[in-house]
Amino acid sequence: MSDSPSIDRESFVPYYHQLKTILGERIRRGLLRPDDPLPSESELCRAYGVSRATVRRALAELASEGLLYSVQGKGTFVAKPKLEQSLFRFYSLGRDLKSRGLALESRTLSQRAVPLVEEAAARLRQPVHAPAAEIVRVRLLDGAPLALERSYVVGEAAQALLRADLSQASIYDIVEEAMGVRVIKAEEYLEPVVIDAFEAELLECSEGLPAFRIERLAFVEEDRPIELRISVIRGDRFRFFAELR
């Protein structure tokens, strides 16, 4: 009845994956429209000559990608595309940077004890001027500055951090080792900014260049904030990408 491709028994590609591709293509090409029902699982078993477990695996993966949804007792249906749900989006790092075998390095500019300024203290739930370890690093991509990172760590971990070799371990590794607790969560805010004179010098770019600013709060157990990190990323070397369906 249908002219759609069938499962290639000789292929090294798993059946469930072939089926997933077949159904996914039909949806993506628009042959199946939102809220259209798919054939039932048993029909798919017959049509493609595979077991129900195989059909279910293909359907489950498509559902987890947001292409399908199932309703018990009724059937499996094509999901609406995410195109217009513009209030909730996914961004990932620019493909451009990612696909080139990026060489991301790091240069430490500062590693010292400082008192927290008011705003940082508030975020970290510390008294004003509480002691913290300040780590300032420039991140380099392919040898050229990409981002400036300022990190403020409070508590016992701060002492350890001041003595640590940052070229070897990550900040979180040191925090964990020093305190025996693990960083389990982080919150980030992303804003647009322009680069100021201080940043311009360290990033070897001109003042006023548009940039991303990412403010990150890292937490250990019991929602205790332990690190405030502010990253400034050059807008001319970096952009986010999203593909929506």
Add this chain to the structure above:
Amino acid sequence: MSDSPSIDRESFVPYYHQLKTILGERIRRGLLRPDDPLPSESELCRAYGVSRATVRRALAELASEGLLYSVQGKGTFVAKPKLEQSLFRFYSLGRDLKSRGLALESRTLSQRAVPLVEEAAARLRQPVHAPAAEIVRVRLLDGAPLALERSYVVGEAAQALLRADLSQASIYDIVEEAMGVRVIKAEEYLEPVVIDAFEAELLECSEGLPAFRIERLAFVEEDRPIELRISVIRGDRFRFFAELR
């Protein structure tokens, strides 16, 4: 041997889900640390008295959540938390805006036929100066300007768009109705910019204000681009948020 909870056979919670919770808790609590091996699948079958398919479903879901990874022939291991894998992130619209019952309105400033400038033509795979429908709108949040949207639509849909009532239907609705094809995909790039004089006037803010620029290409079947949309969003009223584990 182990003091961990076992599967409750009377519970209405599926076995695979109970197992997933048990293992997930152990990981999240830090009893299992990154790169620690989990018991093998057959060991888990014995330990919890369930079939391998059930074990595998629990493991697969934990893996898809990023808590585990498997290596064929070796075993299944605890994944590193995503905190440090800063090359792939998820962002959503700022909570702040979202949680307040936002009133998002739209004011149309322009709706006319224009020839495409070179760059837009290239993106839309059209000849230079090809005709397009230009739609310019200001998006208002709580009555104040938030974003400026410039949209260029090519092909048959352009004609329909020039006559359409944009206060009612979305651009995509009109495209679909006019052409009988559906917009099935979009690509977006997110960059930081500063607001220029033209934008400043329309957005009622000062020139030089940092802003997000989102360039979106929408596609109909066969990867044919149909719309180029450039949004400029005020950085003082808008930020992205991400929560990482």
Add this chain to the structure above:
DNA sequence: GAGTGGTCTAGACCACACC
């Protein structure tokens, strides 16, 4: 060769939707 995860099958029972 022994152990691991990756794939696949055939069959079972259930809860739910719809008639």
Add this chain to the structure above:
DNA sequence: GTGTGGTCTAGACCACTCA
């Protein structure tokens, strides 16, 4: 009742890793 998706089992064969 019939058909749907949701869960679960027992068993099979494979490719891979490691000693």
